[in-house]
Amino acid sequence: MNTEKLYLYDKSVGGIIAGVDEAGRGPLAGPVICAACIMGDCYIEGIDDSKKLSEKKREYLYDNITNNCRAYAVGIIDEKTVDELNIYQATKIGMEKAVKSLSIMPDIVLIDAMKLDIEQSQLSLVKGDATSYAIAAASIIAKVTRDRMMREYDAMYPEYGFAKHKGYGTAEHIAALKKYGPCSIHRRTFIKNFFNE
Numbered sequence: 001m002n003t004e005k006l007y008l009y010d011k012s013v014g015g016i017i018a019g020v021d022e023a024g025r026g027p028l029a030g031p032v033i034c035a036a037c038i039m040g041d042c043y044i045e046g047i048d049d050s051k052k053l054s055e056k057k058r059e060y061l062y063d064n065i066t067n068n069c070r071a072y073a074v075g076i077i078d079e080k081t082v083d084e085l086n087i088y089q090a091t092k093i094g095m096e097k098a099v100k101s102l103s104i105m106p107d108i109v110l111i112d113a114m115k116l117d118i119e120q121s122q123l124s125l126v127k128g129d130a131t132s133y134a135i136a137a138a139s140i141i142a143k144v145t146r147d148r149m150m151r152e153y154d155a156m157y158p159e160y161g162f163a164k165h166k167g168y169g170t171a172e173h174i175a176a177l178k179k180y181g182p183c184s185i186h187r188r189t190f191i192k193n194f195f196n197e
Helices: 003-013 055-068 079-085 087-100 133-156 171-180
Strands: 017-023 032-038 071-077 108-112 121-125
Touching: 003 017, 003 108, 003 133, 017 087, 017 133, 032 087, 032 133, 055 133, 071 087, 071 133, 079 087, 108 133
Parallel strands: 017 108, 108 121
Antiparallel strands: 017 032, 032 071
16 A cells, blocks of 8 residues: 555655645536645555545545544535536636635645645645645545535436446446436536537
């Protein structure tokens, strides 16, 4: 596991570090979820890039992180805002919202490949969730938060299979979209190639 390497990277940066990441930039439906997390000296074995972890492992780590970290916050940007602004700007606003909502203000913000309009010093890292402990923790918070929301949407719109694919453009999802048309949480700017209103 990569946890120790990630943790040591953050320690080398120094100060109070907030890691920031997102989940849901690519799906055809649902919100983009951004999370900011300050881990401090809290070491939790198993923290890694959320994409490398099973759903069960992410759920376990989410509870461990949120119960033991120094602070965390989430910025939720709905699909209508994604359509109005574009996914890059929506993600940026979500990340800024998450940082500004932290109960502790960090000295430096480590971000996965973005630049934010915030007061704090920031460091943008390519593949940050595979480099920084705090970003990896934020990636888990964002991913689990979004997956839970998509399971709730699945109960509202069972014909699309959101619990399974979480809104991503799988063959199953696209087939359902063509059969039933879009529902209220579909991103109109993302589905125009599959469905003409």
